[in-house]
Amino acid sequence: MTAPDDVRTAVDAAYRDEWGQVVATLIGLTGDWDLAEDCAQDAFAAALATWPRDGVPHRPGAWLTTTARNRVTDRLRRDTAGAAKLRQLAVLAGAPDEPPVEEIPDERLRLIFTCCHPALPFPARVALTLRTLAGLTTAEIARAFLTAEPAMAKRLVRAKRKIQEAGIPYRVPPAELLPQRLAAVLAVLYLIFNEGYNEGPGEEDVRRALTAEAIRLTRILVRLMPGEPEPRGLLALMLLHEARRTTRTEEGVLVTLEHQDRSRWDRALIDEGVETLDQALAVRRTGPYQVQAAIAACHATAPDASSTDWPQIAALYTELARLAPSPVVDLNRAVAVAMADGIPAGLALVDGIAASGRLDGYHLLPATRADLLRRAGRIAEAKAAYEEARELAPTDTERNYLSGRLREL
16 A cells, blocks of 8 residues: 555656656547547556555556556547557557656657647647647646736637647658748647746746646757757756746846846856756757847856956857847847947947837837947936836736836936
8 A cells, every 4th residue: 555645646746757658658549639638647647546555656657657547548449430440559559668758759759849839820739739738737837928817728628729720740750841940849839838837927836837747848849859959959948047036036026137146046057047048059059048048047146247248248149140130139139238348339239120110019129229328428318217217017917017117216
């Protein structure tokens, strides 16, 4: 007999680690997403019922996969249309003591690429990834994205129907399509991370769960695609950002990177992030996530704000603008140029971006301009820019910060 608390802990750990693999295996066998999820849930329920009596198996993932596959067999046996699938399952059936899941990762890799297929709308990709790979409930996903649960349920149903009706293949893309498809996967994972990392409405525990799931799924992708450097670059970027999560706000007010308490940064995450970035860069195929991680590493490894290597950061933003051009990248580069080459040089770049109209309505444009004007001693102009930024700011945390700046002036 195993203590109930120990079983609950073991099942929870197995759910985090094995859910995606179990579901991926069943989808690969049946092509039926709903059947796969239902039978995977049945397997975890069976674990809660039998592990207290029989003990936690040596390989929980293998036990769960076999149990879920047996549930699929039972369901199909009751369905006359399931005969063909039953013949397929009979060939693939294995004993509970099959190899651990990390030796047969292809199903999970196929699932990641299918969830993030470009034929699906971007919000559907995010929701399907969290539901199918991470095992979040529809209610949890809806809460994370501040969406009504029925609306999120419909989004998931539409996504699964689209996969079936459009004949989206359950496979890793061929070599010629891999760079484009991998970029789509990484974009989904990074959005999930940012939804949890950025300050905004919603529960703190939900936001933390999102960043944890994004990091976990990216770790899986790194293991499944060891020769691709960009997943490692994204993982490094996430780790370096997560290392300073606890210092980003104080009593509901945003704390800028310059003023964060670096003694509270998580050094273990920083060390892992830098090591992961080094592994990615060693492949010598630079991508935008690696460059962003390198910028984050410059900040994370500087002993204090005054020793930040701004010329290096400006050069990295120039490279990022070449790889992934966007006005937001240009705005960040302008800040780095201001810190490296002087405030007038940075202000000229910011004014050029403002004149282009590419960031109209984006609160960080006037906020950045306000900060540079303040540093230049142009107080009246800085106040006007801070007021504009406060009007556009999307969260109370940022509005509180901008109000504080105005009071200082």
